[in-house]
Amino acid sequence: MKLNPYLNFDGNCEEAFNFYKKVFQTEFNQYGIMRFADIPPQEGMEIPENVKNRVMHVGINIGDQVLMGSDIMPGMKNNEGGENFRIGDNSIISIHPDSREEADRIFNELSAGGKVESPMADQFWGDYWGSLIDRFGSAWMINYNPNEQSTF
Secondary structure (H helix, E strand, O other), X not given: OEEEEEEEEOOOHHHHHXXXXXXXXXXXXXXXXXXXXXXXXXXXXXOOOOOOOOEEEEEEXXXXXXXXXXXXXXXXXXXXXXXXXXXXXXXXXXXXXXXXXXXXXXXXXXXXXXXXXXXXXXXXXXXXXXXXXXXXXXEEEEEEOOOOOOOO
């Protein structure tokens, strides 16, 4: 099982990760930069033009660890349910269990008494993923990749 820090930004994720690449003398991992425009069309969900170029996901390898990040959608609420994104509430713990069953167990236990943001489900990028805020206000993403131990 792996734990990875996940940082959220309000439109400047690409700039931040280009800076981090330089500082840590590394490159984007195998996923490169995924943008909101890359999300396949879904019924009832239209990505606004001013959001399409924002970063949906990016990661860089730092040694044997991965630093990940994304831009938020404008107007996204912070981890405590406040009105807007605030620097300081922009980190998430991303955990990568070794099995789908372990992903479900961890998700269910962490979400008890908390708030499920996205239930565990198969995603278009091929992983089984969900997100939640635990009862202590900590943000988590659970991500299981059945084909490999994901660095996403």
